[in-house]
Amino acid sequence: MEQFLQGIKDGSPIGIGYFSVSFTFGLAAVSSGLNWWESLLVSMMNLTSAGQFAGITVMAAAGSYLELAVSQFVINLRYALMSISLSQKVDSQFGAGKKLFLGFANTDEIFAVAMSREGEVGSRYFGGLAVLPYLGWTLGTLAGAVCGNILPRQVSDALGLAIYGMFIAIIVPAMKKDSRILKMVLLAVALSCALYYIPVFQHISEGFAIIICAVAASAAGALLFPMEEGE
């Protein structure tokens, strides 16, 4: 119970952050033609920002199911890497049944907070960690879908930055603490900018670009600065 409550506490900033990000998703989903309960269902069943934004774009364009599946696969493939990382962090009580249920909640931010915890991660803690982000994500979507259009444009624009603020809040302390992480993040950012700005690479989709950069930088980190057991 104590673990669960600690998880809830650690998840609360993610939940509030998700509310503002999913608010913009609800807004975008409704303006792309979904109604409020369709937008809400998409958020309840996916719990992922980039994938959902891409998903409603395909839906709005009446794209094929294959196109939708491929876009989700590419954008969300990073979760496969994260889930392998997380599988190494959880304790032995975290069985397959719990993984089938709780693995769904392995988002960028929940993953990062779980990984930055000292020692192993139990299912109670991880479950607690997921509660408020899930609520924030679904309620934010609902709020954005129902009353998003009353917000001035400048406010919804500024809210678009909230998710990146959360990313920065996760990477900066790690970069400050460990110069190896600092170097590899800079490498990943440099690669990401190269793929974005160099014309030859511009046909690479955003999802693939993220995977290429993260895999290349992490592999460089593993070869140049391998971490010892217990770090």
Added chain:
Amino acid sequence: MGTGNFWLYLLVMFGVTYLIRVLPFVAFHRKIENKYVRSFLAYIPYTVLGAMTFPAVLYATGSMVAAAAGVAAAFAAAYRGKGLFTVAVCASAVAFAAGLIL
């Protein structure tokens, strides 16, 4: 919304997203011993977030200058050890203020 069936779209999205997260999580239940593989996985959270943030964040609001101001505020707040929510609010608030001034 086009002519596609919403429920099928929803099912496809859910299926792909769920399986991609859960299958690797369930499949790996033993500790990986190899030092290089473990290091690779330890770098993943940060390199993923770094690549997702740049350069995309610069195009996340209507104006690149406002976005850059928001990013600078987020870095300053994060460097001082502020939490996720505070940093996210700083980023949005500063970008909003910069958007008003510009």
